[in-house]
Amino acid sequence: MSEKNVILGxxxxxxxxxAQRFLETARCDIHLVISSNAGTVIEYETGRKEDDFKKLAKHVYDDRDVAARISSGSFIxxxxxxxxxxMNTLAKISSGIADSLITRAASVALKERRRLILVPREMPLSQIAIENMLRLTQAGAIIAPAMPAFYTNPKSVDDMVDFMVGRVMDLCGLENALVKRWREEERD
Ligand SMILES: Cc1cc2nc3c(=O)[nH]c(=O)nc-3n(C[C@H](O)[C@H](O)[C@H](O)COP(=O)(O)O)c2cc1C
Known part of the structure; x- marks a missing residue:
């Protein structure tokens, strides 16, 4: 059976x-695009280079390449x-701006009624951000904020990361062992 195709922005x-954890563990073909502003944050937070992330994906595209394969509705x-x-990318997508490969591919996902999962991270949220999220939900996107659960009794940041990434994989329909599921022991 062929792997699922997942675009990761x-x-x-x-x-x-x-994103690093998703790249390391997702069982699917990943089509990766990294925004020009993400590199600084990647290095600052993970100590890795953008290129280290790119090595983990099967397909990699330049965010400036709005003519890439994944920019078209014909890409399945x-x-x-x-x-x-x-919040910047979220605002652009919610207003229909498609001036980069990530925002273009997201606009395509909405028009083609494909699954678009946004994992925003900001705290607190402005009214503008909340309204943008509402608009995106109404347009068919799934807003899955980077919010850990505490009922799983996480012992480390990695536990929290695994929970959030695993739930995103659930939304993509990807099997995973990252999520510690509620009352798992009752499963027969
Ligand atoms: C270390 C660092 C952390 C940041 N964290 C956030 C954040 O959590 N949420 C957010 O919306 N922007 C954050 N920003 C700001 C974005 O990087 C900035 O708005 C940028 O224009 C986003 O561009 P992009 O959407 O093209 O990637 C952060 C910036 C830096 C340098």
Whole structure:
């Protein structure tokens, strides 16, 4: 059976470790695009270079290349995930701006009614950000904020990261062992 095709956009919000974990563990073909502002955050937060992230993906595209394969509605993919998603990218997508490959591919996902999962990270949220998220939800996107759960009794940042990344994989329909599921022991 062929692997699922997932587009992963990484933007300049805090939380590069979420994208790193997804790249390391997702069982799918990843089409990766990193925004020009994400590199600084990746280096600052993970100590890795943007190129280290690129080595983990099967396909890599330049965010300035709005003519790349994934910019067209004719490219078939299962899900697009933007993780972490900056308020800047979120605002652009919610207003229909498609001036980079990430925002173009996201606009395509919306028009083609494909699964678009945005993982914003910001705190607190302005009214503008909340309204942008509402607009995107109404347009069919899934807003999955980078919010850890505490009922899983996480012991480390890695535990929290795994929970959030695993839940995003759930939304993509990707099997994963990252999520510690509620009352898992009752499963028969
Ligand atoms: C270390 C660092 C952390 C940042 N964290 C966030 C964040 O959590 N959320 C956010 O919306 N923007 C954050 N920003 C600001 C974005 O990087 C900035 O708005 C940028 O223009 C986003 O561009 P992009 O959407 O093209 O990636 C951060 C910037 C830096 C340098």
């Amino acid at each position: 990484i933007t300049g919000a805090s939380g590069s470790i979420l 993919f299962d899900s697009m995930v933007i993780m972490p998603c900056s």
